[in-house]
Amino acid sequence: MFFFEVLSSQLFLVILWSFSTIITSLVSVVSLPNNESVPALFVFGDSIVDTGNNNYINTIAKCNFRPYGKDFGAGNQPTGRFSNGLTPSDFIAAKFEIKKLLPPYLDPTLQRKGLLTGVSFASGASGYDPQTNKIASVLSLSDQLDKFREYKTKIHDMVGENTTTTIISKSVYILCTGNNDITNTFFTLPFRRLKYSISTYTDFMVSEAKKFLQDLHGLGARRIGILGLPKLGCVPSQRTLRGGFNRTCSEPENQAAMLFNKKLSSQIDILGKDFPDARLVYLDIYNPLSDMIQNPTKYGFEVANKGCCGTGNLEASVLCNPLTLEICSNRSNYIFFDSFHPTEKAYNILCSEVLDKNINKFF
Numbered sequence: 001m002f003f004f005e006v007l008s009s010q011l012f013l014v015i016l017w018s019f020s021t022i023i024t025s026l027v028s029v030v031s032l033p034n035n036e037s038v039p040a041l042f043v044f045g046d047s048i049v050d051t052g053n054n055n056y057i058n059t060i061a062k063c064n065f066r067p068y069g070k071d072f073g074a075g076n077q078p079t080g081r082f083s084n085g086l087t088p089s090d091f092i093a094a095k096f097e098i099k100k101l102l103p104p105y106l107d108p109t110l111q112r113k114g115l116l117t118g119v120s121f122a123s124g125a126s127g128y129d130p131q132t133n134k135i136a137s138v139l140s141l142s143d144q145l146d147k148f149r150e151y152k153t154k155i156h157d158m159v160g161e162n163t164t165t166t167i168i169s170k171s172v173y174i175l176c177t178g179n180n181d182i183t184n185t186f187f188t189l190p191f192r193r194l195k196y197s198i199s200t201y202t203d204f205m206v207s208e209a210k211k212f213l214q215d216l217h218g219l220g221a222r223r224i225g226i227l228g229l230p231k232l233g234c235v236p237s238q239r240t241l242r243g244g245f246n247r248t249c250s251e252p253e254n255q256a257a258m259l260f261n262k263k264l265s266s267q268i269d270i271l272g273k274d275f276p277d278a279r280l281v282y283l284d285i286y287n288p289l290s291d292m293i294q295n296p297t298k299y300g301f302e303v304a305n306k307g308c309c310g311t312g313n314l315e316a317s318v319l320c321n322p323l324t325l326e327i328c329s330n331r332s333n334y335i336f337f338d339s340f341h342p343t344e345k346a347y348n349i350l351c352s353e354v355l356d357k358n359i360n361k362f363f
């Protein structure tokens with residue numbers, strides 16, 4: 001494992017810091033090609049990758065209370081991560097041999113080293129659709145990019161021009177959003193369906209993704225991974241809301257996710273040609289999660305259609321809280337921690353499935 005630190009404005013110092021024993025117990029390690037190193041990880045998107053930004057903004061889309069963080073650190077440490085423990089931002093930072101926890105950018109206690117090795121700008125309940133962000137009053141993608149601009153100025157003051165350029169161009173960027181656009185804004189609320197079909201709505205989402213990626217590239221990002229949507233119709237809350245008496249998967253939502261993914265991955269191919277100096281990597285999460293839900297025992301799970309928190313049917317965010325009567329005794333048996341978000345164990349497996357075979361594409 002490498003710990004990357006910048007010590008002065010002129011001097012780039014890479015400290016080879018072996019803390020592999022800490023990480024390998026949790027994360028399967030893949031080696032980076034050609035002794036490449038990645039100075040920092042920057043993450044944009046929604047609750048899948050928000051590590052606590054929403055703690056600092058005025059929204060109800062929060063989870064900095066029990067039972068979130070049930071298995072984080074020494075246990076019962078709600079941090080603003082929407083799970084019982086580590087989330088993809090952390091696993092991805094570890095995969096790229098950067099650090100084991102990715103802090104939220106809005107954390108006021110962030111120190112120099114924490115900033116220089118990367119942060120999450122993500123905000124739970126956000127989406128590609130500006131309407132999604134307004135409803136939840138959370139950070140839109142353009143707000144997140146503004147924070148990234150502010151970040152660049154901050155580190156420029158700390159380490160100067162050359163080092164900033166290196167950090168910005170060599171780091172890995174991850175975009176993971178769109179979930180709330182489909183499940184909440186399109187399928188739950190009436191407004192968008194008056195104006196859009198699922199076909200035109202997914203076009204709209206992809207056009208927002210394209211704008212974001214162009215802006216991010218314009219700001220200097222060169223190694224960018226973009227997650228598609230998971231099998232949204234099969235997450236516990238959507239089974240409850242739209243799966244009928246037997247809580248089957250909601251096929252319209254699965255179809256929407258697949259359609260979006262197809263359009264997104266073609267758009268990424270096109271942008272990849274526009275930006276030959278960059279690596280844009282589409283990361284499929286749909287198929288890995290689908291297989292996990294269909295064959296839970298293959299991955300060591302017992303429960304695939306309910307969350308661990310409360311009844312598991314609907315509780316998420318504020319509905320999964322200290323008053324929730326009970327949570328499952330063993331989180332390792334569940335794919336989902338609440339009715340929307342996977343457990344640490346499921347996230348860990350999914351991050352390996354998604355990244356291990358794609359990691360070379362970032363270089």
Ligand SMILES: *[C@@H]1O[C@H](CO)[C@@H](O)[C@H](O)[C@H]1NC(C)=O
Nearest residue numbers: 009010011160161162163165
């Ligand atoms: C920054 O990089 C340029 C070009 O590589 C080099 O000429 C210059 O000396 C560097 N500046 C500092 C302060 O290291």
Ligand SMILES: *[C@@H]1O[C@H](CO)[C@@H](O)[C@H](O)[C@H]1NC(C)=O
Nearest residue numbers: 242243244245246247248249
């Ligand atoms: C629910 O499942 C049962 C047993 O498989 C089946 O008999 C029944 O028709 C299903 N009900 C609905 C509403 O799909």
Ligand SMILES: *[C@@H]1O[C@H](CO)[C@@H](O)[C@H](O)[C@H]1NC(C)=O
Nearest residue numbers: 300301302329330331332333
């Ligand atoms: C929890 O479940 C996992 C996987 O089924 C099992 O290996 C582990 O021993 C269980 N832990 C406890 C405390 O029961």
